[in-house]
Amino acid sequence: MELRIEYGTTGQLTLETGADADVQWKPGPAALARPIDAVREALAAPLEYPALAAALVPGDRVVMALDPGLPGLADVLTGIWSVLAEAGIRPEDLLLLQPASLTPRQSLDPRSALPAEIRAAVGWQMHQPAADNSTGYLATSLSGERVYLARELLDADFVLPVGRLGFDPVLGYRGAASLFYPGLSSPDAFVRAHGQGHSELRPEDDRPLRQLIDEAAWLLGVQFGVQVIPSATGIAAVLAGSLEATIREGRRQLDIGWRITQHERRETVLVSVRPAAGPTTWDEVGAALEVARKLVTRGGRIVLLTDLEATPGPGVEMVRNRRSPSDALQPLRRESPPDLVPATQWTQAADWASLYLLSRLESNLAEDLFAIPLENEREVQRLLGGAEDCLAIAGAQFAYGEITDDEEEEE
Secondary structure (H helix, E strand, O other): OEEEEEEOOOEEEEEEOOOOOEEEEEOOOOOOOOHHHHHHHHHHOOEOOOOHHHHOOOOOOEEEEEOOOOOOHHHHHHHHHHHHHHOOOOHHHEEEEEOOOOOOOOOOOHHHHOOHHHHHHOEEEEOOOOOOOOEEEEEEOOOOOEEEEEHHHHHOOEEEEEEEOEEEOOOEEEOHHHHOOOOOOOHHHHHHHOOOOOOOOOOOOOOHHHHHHHHHHHHHOOOEEEEEEEOOOOEEEEEEEEHHHHHHHHHHHHHHHHEEEEOOOEEEEEEEOOOOOOOOOHHHHHHHHHHHHHHEEEEEEEEEEOOOOOOOOHHHHHHOOOOOHHHHHHHHHHHOOOOHHHHHHHHHHHHHOEEEEEOOOOHHHHHHOOEEEEOOHHHHHHHHHOOOEEEEEOOHHHOEEEEOOHHHHHO
16 A cells, blocks of 8 residues: 655655555545635635625725634635735725734644735734733623623724634634634733643543634624635635534535544554645644544554644743653643643653654754654654554644544433
8 A cells, every 4th residue: 555645844754554554544635626616615605694795894994814824825815815805905995914822833824825006005914912002892602701802803893703613622623713812812812822732632532712702703793714624735625604614514525535433443643744735844743643532542653744843832841851741741731831731742652652753853852752753754654654554644733633433322
């Protein structure tokens, strides 16, 4: 059996396995061939909502809450802008507003694919929650929390959230509305939303934070959104329409394309990470390792293919030079660093199984983090050449892994 597995920005591994090997391949949903056309079609025939052009009036000030980690961001923005322009929206009346984050991410100008004269007029800014007068009071939630959002959102005539729909360790499911809180809110919102994740819960289980996010979107009066479902190498689907309808349909498609359900754990799980936008992040790597940990046997092998070279955050640094991975878990919980989630995901994976890493990190750093560094693709091939029981997952940062029992399902 021969598998071609893409990882990083340009990497590709051709994996050959023996004829008797039990190798299961999970490539994720297929990528769209013409994503710009898919965006235009989704906006022309939204789910449970009139076409986007019908909701706009020339001269409207439009604020697009835009996910910085959106796959195919340039194509998505190009498709949306063509519809906005046809509806009479001027470039100078459009602001691309991207949320803040606790973990650093390289800011790529989302306007780069637009024509030069359009690019120069369209506004773009990153939310600065700690800046003076950057947020305003929206309303008080049902739970009694005072919700503050970016003033640009409060002053807009039309707010259009555009985000990636996917699994999330804290929210269960994330979507376009997730951009509003805490990313486009106040510093206090980041404190309230910061958490380690809920690995004991399934994505569909109730999450108070997710309910607050949905309520904030409703209080803001946002009814229309664009949800992008990723493929391992691009965009799998684009959904537009009412937030409720797009989330409902998006979750259905996400469960079909990215939910990996197994009846037993595998001895070896190979996961690849191809970044959605910009350089590979520790968040993406942590998410992939979490999937692998849930599907590999205790003491088995996790093989991670990535081109990660980003500087570790304070949480990951706390893992280094401990006697064992588990020794880092209590300090992480106590200190709650900004990169708590990926640091915890890495630590738990290294504590559960043997971790082999192909990356651009220094070998001594990988070893300090309880990983066995792989120098090149040949070493990966040699490592896996004799594997008789292997599960391979492309774009694993987008997946959700779970082990189910037939008897439990019948009950």
